[in-house]
């Protein structure tokens with residue numbers, strides 16, 4: 001597929017699509033499979049770039065990866081894990097942040113690991129200080145090099161007590177993947193508890209781990225000497241489901257998202273309803289539609305689970321350009337996630353970004369120079385433009401904007417979208433979008 005898409009807007013997206021497993025679970029569960037001494041199997045695996053990247057990295061480390069794309073089944077055999085060449089790891093790390101999660105499993109299997117330069121969306125600085133501190137507390141030695149970081153565990157890995165400064169998803173996963181086979185007990189306070197993490201814990205438990213999730217963000221892990229392979233069906237990608245819901249709202253459409261599940265989306269659904277969107281939870285998924293009439297402006301703050309997820313923010317902001325009145329969006333998870341609004345302004349949207357914490361409680365980014373609040377004034381008709389995709393969700397948001405706008409937009413850099421949206425071109429076509437490769 002070319003990196004450019006011509007998108008002619010004005011047609012409400014209508015029809016049905018299927019969303020498969022969550023990018024933010026599948027990629028981590030694939031890494032967890034490294035910890036077993038027998039093969040694991042994951043089902044409902046989507047064909048996205050992040051799954052390719054992790055497959056490549058696992059193969060480099062001697063894991064046999066067998067992926068039946070149509071069936072969505074991936075089988076991972078980690079019985080012959082081996083050390084990979086640093087240059088190869090670097091070359092394969094690509095666009096994903098997942099390589100950092102290989103540390104715990106590789107330290108347990110091989111006694112050393114290497115963290116290459118990480119990818120992932122440029123929506124903030126995205127430091128890895130919590131990860132390195134966690135590894136050090138387990139007893140690992142962190143050796144920063146000119147390129148990448150080498151981690152070793154000359155005296156093994158030992159359970160520890162950790163209190164995270166912020167409930168980071170990746171750091172919580174780093175701790176889980178290290179603690180399950182460390183010697184002794186580990187206690188994590190201020191843990192992230194996103195549904196994808198709870199499912200990762202469930203997968204680790206199936207592999208033989210002992211993990212309890214207590215109230216108030218406390219997770220306790222009793223290390224075990226050995227884990228075995230397990231099977232699990234991935235939970236649906238709630239970010240993708242929310243993205244299509246926002247697309248239905250912005251374009252005045254009606255989309256049945258097969259596979260979407262209410263459980264991880266309650267906060268999104270409440271906001272969707274407040275804004276004026278309609279939805280119906282069915283056995284096979286969730287139907288989202290624009291019921292006609294005006295949409296309502298809203299005040300919204302992104303937060304860790306169970307709050308409104310940051311990854312839902314960008315697509316919903318496009319729908320808010322079509323709502324009547326002033327919407328206020330306070331981004332509290334990433335300091336730099338409003339870059340995508342520049343293109344929307346060029347298309348006619350009225351969006352102002354601010355350094356202040358607007359509309360909610362002060363966050364970590366207040367009084368610093370980050371434009372992390374936005375005021376959207378609507379409704380504004382959007383007009384076609386030539387735009388360049390900045391990041392994964394920002395990219396999908398640009399697609400929604402182009403589909404909402406009058407005229408034909410040229411959207412460049414769309415390959416990034418493959419990182420988290422399976423077959424988005426096929427789905428757009430199925431929903432009646434007028435799109436053609438540029």
Ligand SMILES: CC(=O)N[C@H]1[C@@H](OP(=O)(O)OP(=O)(O)OC[C@H]2O[C@@H](n3ccc(=O)[nH]c3=O)[C@H](O)[C@@H]2O)O[C@H](CO)[C@@H](O)[C@@H]1O
Pocket residue numbers: 023024097098124125126127128129130131132166167168169170171192309310311333334335
């Ligand atoms: C592959 C994956 O699952 N990505 C998700 C994961 O990203 P990721 O795991 O990278 O996100 P984190 O929850 O770790 O990041 C949250 C915040 O913590 C900060 N932080 C994080 C680690 C660290 O060592 N130091 C530090 O300061 C980050 O800069 C950010 O401001 O959770 C995010 C929050 O739900 C989602 O937006 C991403 O889609």
Ligand SMILES: C=C(OP(=O)(O)O)C(=O)O
Pocket residue numbers: 096097119120121123239311392393420
């Ligand atoms: C920020 C995201 O992902 P990653 O952590 O993979 O960059 C995302 O999925 O929106």
